Amino acid sequence: MDLSILAFGSGWGNALARGLFVTLALAAASVVLGTGLGLVGALVATSRFRIAAVIVGGYEVVMRSVPELLVIFAVYYGFSFALQPFLQMVGIEGFVAINAFWSGVLAIGMVHGSYCSEVFRGAFLAVPAGPLEAARALGLRPFPVFIAVKLPLALRFALPGLINLVVVTLKATPLVAAVGLQDLLRVAGDAGKNTKQYLTFYLVALAIYLVLAVLIWVVESRIERRASRFLGA
């Protein structure tokens, strides 16, 4: 096996590095968006607004049930059209086109969010009543209680689960290649095409994804250990 095809400069090294960067950026942006959506989703779902809770719950079931690939296609081809009536309502006579990268962020972020919401809901339930009651007894109003006490405690319970979801989302990123994004897997495929060395390049891609997953798990187990130390569990 001639490894010079993997070289930087003359070989496919630069292209693979670019693809890896796109993969990482896509995963990071999706995780940020999804975690935010998940937190909001969990708050709505556990709130007193029953109708909103039911709608959010239903939306999350759909997001967790439908293949990511389908969500990506739907966002890429349909999002702009779905958005148009809303834009018109606020008086914008325009068309928002969304590219492959941001379609991917939106689609994967929405799926990620629906899983995060579950994690957050569990974490909120796991927060012991004691500290909350103590905070209330000190005269804190509900919002400060939430920001200063409930959320930080819930985050500790949620963190391992949230980080595990990062791996799930990282693994969903290659699907965005289906709408043309030049991510790591896509570049590996292009390289395979040009050099007729599919086996080599898919193995390289596999190795990179595995290294990334392992790195995330190492972070997860570290954090889990620290969190459990603080929680005395």
Added chain:
Amino acid sequence: MSLFGLIGRATCVTLFVAALGASQAAALEKVTVATEADFPPFNKTEADGSFSGFEIDLGKAICQRAQLDCTWVKQDFSGMIPALQAKKYDFIFSYMSINDDRSKVGLFSIPYITDQFRFYGPKGAAVTLPGGLDGKNVGVLAGSTGERFVKEKWGNKVEVRSYENLDQVNADLEAGRIDFGFNAQLPVSVFLASPAGAGFDWVGPAYSDPILGRGAGAMFRKDETALRDKVDAAIRSVYADGTFKAIAARYFKPGVDVSAEPLWK
């Protein structure tokens, strides 16, 4: 360089809001053009991420002639028309055959190139088409006119396998997973001339059919008549002054006639 600057560079596209009826640009009109970048000799992706091929060279010449500032983006062939309609780009310049079905949903330029479709398979397989197709697996490109043609004509006899790009068809032909491929001849000749294609050859006659189309043209959204007319004029111009011939000579063997001029009328 900022993170998002890099993302923009890496993906060649950015989220943008294009107001309807955008102001006519003073000098060069900015447009985005889609290529499959996966269909040599027409278009292909280089290791540095750039695009090359006959259509890229021709397309650049046409853009220049039409006073267009063209940015090329990559899009898989199967999703090309829906993505055009979702305004991911302004037109397609990627061996899109002109046929009635597609003309219903978009607007075509005059054809700029023409090619015929043909079966290919293992050398010396001694098959007579179309009778020899019974029970065979045929590899085609997903969403292509070739796929439609084989399904329509022999759909009940053959198993049609639809691939995302031609190289996958060829890889599976080599692996023995399919019996034949069916595609436009020029891209297939690249494969047949390569070491990997040594064991393969054309099978049966070349086909022309309304389903397969009348040459390939640039494809626009229905309401983009003005842009289409500009590109039409530019195609005529590169044909008239010999630019087309010069570019074709760089990619095709002497004697291979790809001129679409006879189809214009």
Added chain:
Amino acid sequence: MIEAFASLGPYVPLLMEGAGTTLLLFVLTLPIGLLIALPFAFARNASLPVLRGVGHGFVLLFRGAPLLVILFLVYYGLPQVPGIRQSAIWFLLRDPFPVALVALSLNSAGFQTHIIAGALRNVPANEIEAARAAGFSRMQLLRFIIVPHAIRLGIRSFGNEAVFVLKGTAVVSFITVRDLMSAANQVYFRTFEPVPPLLVAALVYLVIVLAVSRIVRRVELRLTPELRMTRSRREMPQAAR
């Protein structure tokens, strides 16, 4: 919008055929994955470090690797291994459907190993000791104590895994298998309207997932009487909490 859905009429058989292939992949992947997972799960919990390493590596590989990478590697990568086309396993790799099944099953086996090994580890030690003290043989111990307990502990994760398998089947359209996803694509190649067939496909996936969750919930209730208790208690007026 309604016209767009009405225009799907002629393609209903195509979509149904695709849904059939998706269902077939789904129902075959889970048991094949389970068969592969069982030995690895026991290896994962074995006392021999080598065996544990093998179990661990297997789980790591398939929990960490994107399914699409595995699929491309098996479908387009493996034929490039010298001699593989003359070997005995080529019959599994020759056609797209078996390749899809192999890739999906291996991937699911990685997750199922993780679930089963975890469930087996979490069977309460005191119950095992009690059974041993009562003179249970190894087989009896497995049959009456460990397996029922482990199923109870793992059934919910298994249900989640089933949903992941179903969602995972959508990638087989990349290797020319004509599943529901690829049927939806075929429809828009003809109608040039991607959204209606995608929504119909989404609906079918959703219905399958809801059916699966219902089945898992049934099994869970049957296996764990205490859940039934909480349920009936929940239905009573909540007097005290």
